[in-house]
Amino acid sequence: MPPRPTTQLRKICLALPEAEEVEAWGEPTFRIRNKIFAMQASAGNHHGAGRTAVWLKAPPGMQELMIRADPERYFSPPYVGPKGWLGIQLDQDADWDEVARFVRDAYRLIAPKRLAKQLDAEG
Structure with missing residues (x-):
């Protein structure tokens, strides 16, 4: 049985320098210095509209x-889709x-330059 999406997403996001998980709106969000770079939308929550996804x-x-x-x-998520998420x-x-890869790209857009460079140096 494959790992649950939340488990996989958490593993990917929390491996990034200084990333942290904060629950918001009933969903796990992943942040760098309190700025969100990724958010799970669960199938059972109105955010997920019946399918689990990441924004x-x-x-x-x-x-x-x-x-x-x-x-x-791929889709344009509610609320943040108009901003290009x-x-x-x-x-x-x-x-x-x-x-x-998409998570790392999202992280680079939010992270301070020093942390983005650290991520690039790690491969």
């Missing part, structure tokens, strides 16, 4: 590009290596 800060244009490429997997469905066939 991530994304660089300009990435949301549109990914939704166009695979609208079943990217939603990724975390179903049974989630590509966790890809999710990890």
Whole structure:
């Protein structure tokens, strides 16, 4: 049985320098110095609309590009979607290596330069 999405997402996010988990709106959010870079939206919560997903800060244009490429997997999340955040469905066939890359990219957008450089140095 594959690990639960929350377990996998937590493992990826909390491996980043100084990242921490804070529950907000009934969901785990992942932050660097109190700025959110990732948030889980659970299937049973209205945020997830029946499917577990992660919402991530994304660089300009990435949301549109990914939704166009695979609208079943990627979406514009409520509340933060208009700001360019990217939603990724975390179903049974989630590509966790890809999710990890998007999480690291989101972290780099939020993290202070010193921490982003530390992440880059770690590989």
